[in-house]
Amino acid sequence: MSALSTVVVVTWRGRDHITACLDALSAQKSPHRTIIVDNASDDGTAELISAHIGEHEVVRLPRNRGYAGGLAAVLDRVETPYVAWLNDDAVPDPSWLTELENALEADPGAAAATSSILLTDGSTQSVGVALTADGHGKDVVLAGREVFGFCGGAALLRTAELRSAGGVPASYFCYYEDTDTAWRLRLAGHRVVSVGPARVRHRHGASTRPGSAQFHRWNERNRLLMLWRCAPLSVAVRELVRFLVITALLPVRKDVPKAANFRIGLRLRVFGEVLLRMPVTVVQRLMIGTRSTVARRTVWRAWAGS
Missing domain, CATH: 3.90.550.10 (Spore Coat Polysaccharide Biosynthesis Protein SpsA; Chain A)
Structure with missing residues (x-):
């Protein structure tokens, strides 16, 4: 067989x-x-x-x-x-x-x-x-x-x-x-x-360390890149702006979580990596669009928050 x-x-x-x-x-x-x-x-x-x-x-x-x-x-x-x-x-x-x-x-x-x-x-x-x-x-x-x-x-x-x-x-x-x-x-x-x-x-996390700075770096960066590749444009822009606003407000917040993804240095690194990859990501977004048979907004409305 x-x-x-x-x-x-x-x-x-x-x-x-x-x-x-x-x-x-x-x-x-x-x-x-x-x-x-x-x-x-x-x-x-x-x-x-x-x-x-x-x-x-x-x-x-x-x-x-x-x-x-x-x-x-x-x-x-x-x-x-x-x-x-x-x-x-x-x-x-x-x-x-x-x-x-x-x-x-x-x-x-x-x-x-x-x-x-x-x-x-x-x-x-x-x-x-x-x-x-x-x-x-x-x-x-x-x-x-x-x-x-x-x-x-x-x-x-x-x-x-x-x-x-x-x-x-x-x-x-x-x-x-x-x-x-x-x-x-x-x-x-x-x-x-x-x-x-x-x-x-x-054995969850045997090869990587969930909760580590590296873990959060990959998660934050890749989520934003994924949205720019796959999500409706309004969603991708909204979430990138939201990421920046949260980062800008961290120095004046009194209740900042201790998780590594709320460290300003890590967030600035994530933003820098997203910015450097943006030209390639935009091209990838266009290529994904040409292959798609279902509108981005249709997928988003059907599954986001469900």
Whole structure:
């Protein structure tokens, strides 16, 4: 039986958890191709991957390109109808891939299927992604058939539709590459479904540090870039202005949250990076528009704040 899917696992310094992920992929009921993208790990990860028993291909990048960059680096190598994104700290059930494949086979209008991602204590991290009224991506934890977007930690996409929608935004490094991609798929007229029985266990934050300054930098920057690429122009402008107003008022506020994304230095860095990328982002926005079959405002009205 030929494989329907290629599973792409991006790793960076994954020595402490990559083996469990690869063991779980070896136990999958569906035949598949596995590509491991090693983001220049320097902690012994490469040796673990080489020694692991199982069929997989390894692509070692000369520098760390992040999750988004790693996915983008091997998209041209995918020859199967479906491509799965899987975090290196995720451990899928044996039927995980089969459930996702069955969902897409049964629903031609869906271009992506997202998993039930459980934390190590058994609680639900995500069954999909919602779009907030101010343009943030937010994990959905109540199961449902259709969601705005997929969580990139464990999802299956139609390869042709992903390429047609512009692929993976490699420059994001990590975070919001999944919501951006889901948004572009919706603009192209496709849907995203949540598949409850497709379960994975996730060691959340094993490779990155949620709450760190770097984490907030990527989140704040990539959300604004995503809005300029995908959202109605009025929303993109509004949220950039709002970001600047909040930043300007921080010195006179008495109740400033302690989170790193409320540090003036970090916010100024985010704004500078957005400004430097704006010319390219505007061109990307125009290209996304030419590929779209659904108006940006239609998608926004249907999903923002829902």
